[in-house]
Amino acid sequence: MIKSLDPRVTRAEIEIENPIAPLNELDQWETYEVFHQKKRGDQHMHVGIVHAPNAEMAFLFGKEQYGRRGFSVNIWVVKTRDVFASEYDDSDIFDTVPEKQYREAGGYKVMEKINKYKKGV
Amino acid sequence: MNQTSSEAIKELLYKMADDLLIIGHRNSEWTGLGPILEEDISFSSMAQDKIGQAQALYQLLNDLGEQEPDTVAFTRNANQFHNAQLLELPNGEYDFSLVRHFLYDHADQLRFEALANSSYEPLAKVARKVKGELKYHVFHANTWMVKLGSANEESHNRMQAAFNEAWNYALGMFEKSSFEDQLIAEGVFEGEETLQEKWLANITPYLIKAGIEIPASTSWNPVFGGRIGNHTANLSPLVEEMSEVFRFDPTAEW
Numbered sequence: 001m002i003k004s005l006d007p008r009v010t011r012a013e014i015e016i017e018n019p020i021a022p023l024n025e026l027d028q029w030e031t032y033e034v035f036h037q038k039k040r041g042d043q044h045m046h047v048g049i050v051h052a053p054n055a056e057m058a059f060l061f062g063k064e065q066y067g068r069r070g071f072s073v074n075i076w077v078v079k080t081r082d083v084f085a086s087e088y089d090d091s092d093i094f095d096t097v098p099e100k101q102y103r104e105a106g107g108y109k110v111m112e113k114i115n116k117y118k119k120g121v
Numbered sequence: 122m123n124q125t126s127s128e129a130i131k132e133l134l135y136k137m138a139d140d141l142l143i144i145g146h147r148n149s150e151w152t153g154l155g156p157i158l159e160e161d162i163s164f165s166s167m168a169q170d171k172i173g174q175a176q177a178l179y180q181l182l183n184d185l186g187e188q189e190p191d192t193v194a195f196t197r198n199a200n201q202f203h204n205a206q207l208l209e210l211p212n213g214e215y216d217f218s219l220v221r222h223f224l225y226d227h228a229d230q231l232r233f234e235a236l237a238n239s240s241y242e243p244l245a246k247v248a249r250k251v252k253g254e255l256k257y258h259v260f261h262a263n264t265w266m267v268k269l270g271s272a273n274e275e276s277h278n279r280m281q282a283a284f285n286e287a288w289n290y291a292l293g294m295f296e297k298s299s300f301e302d303q304l305i306a307e308g309v310f311e312g313e314e315t316l317q318e319k320w321l322a323n324i325t326p327y328l329i330k331a332g333i334e335i336p337a338s339t340s341w342n343p344v345f346g347g348r349i350g351n352h353t354a355n356l357s358p359l360v361e362e363m364s365e366v367f368r369f370d371p372t373a374e375w
Binding site for chain 1: 157158159160162163166167257260261264268
């Protein structure tokens with residue numbers, strides 16, 4: 001009896017009535033963060049995550065997941081658990097009191113010179 | 122190029138292109154069924170590379186007066202294909218597919234590497250173009266072979282069993298052409314014997330790392346015939362499925 005028109009279902013002998021049970025937590029490989037570099041000298045940019053049993057395979061997967069369109073010259077992979085991340089609850093540490101012109105580029109005296117130059121004085 | 126060497130080159134191109142097309146199609150059968158998402162995508166992506174490489178070679182054949190790549194790929198019968206039998210065998214479990222990937226891709230990489238210096242410049246050009254893809258494919262194959270060969274008892278036993286099953290078929294990849302001497306003399310290709318020696322030297326260190334044993338050479342019994350159109354019963358259904366859309370509508374684009 002044909003179970004499905006999708007040839008993959010027949011090939012894999014998948015029981016439609018009995019779907020695959022979800023994996024237990026420890027049955028899954030850990031995750032690696034993937035960074036790629038578009039050209040030599042550029043900063044590496046975070047592009048996504050892969051599951052892998054070790055760094056070498058994380059690289060193999062990262063390359064195909066994120067580098068197969070040919071936009072990368074280099075890839076880094078880092079275990080997710082090795083990344084020390086700030087808490088979103090603490091995101092107020094990035095808030096800052098606005099009255100501090102001296103900390104912004106616009107507050108530098110050199111701006112006067114630049115503005116003068118722009119006006120062609 | 123004289124008449125005879127054109128025939129010799131065509132034969133070389135056909136067997137290489139057919140190897141790539143058939144393994145490309147076989148490996149693509151894993152799409153959606155791979156052991157994990159990331160590996161599924163990687164394996165599928167490499168399968169696409171193989172089809173692309175096959176297409177480049179069929180194009181060279183077209184330049185030599187053969188029919189269009191699609192026509193050649195989709196309208197022949199199984200007994201007109203020149204792929205080694207190794208590549209048409211069913212996927213089996215993932216262990217067998219990985220072992221075949223390892224055995225074939227090493228040979229494929231070395232073949233293209235040698236052809237990068239071929240006196241037949243159009244082929245040399247293709248060989249230089251696919252170098253990066255092949256490097257990744259072999260790296261992928263080596264990583265899995267070493268990892269699963271040595272991970273635990275079950276994975277080791279599975280890989281060793283798949284290896285034993287594939288071995289004589291793998292030796293069949295090096296079936297000699299009737300144009301062998303001529304191809305070597307004219308500097309087109311170094312020949313199957315040299316290729317097999319290099320292949321054995323290249324795969325051995327990875328097999329040692331993986332703890333996988335090559336069967337004793339007294340038991341070697343290469344499965345030849347694929348190059349002259351003798352195939353297992355597995356090829357016909359593959360060709361049929363592969364060419365289904367083309368046969369339904371030869372002008373379809375997909």
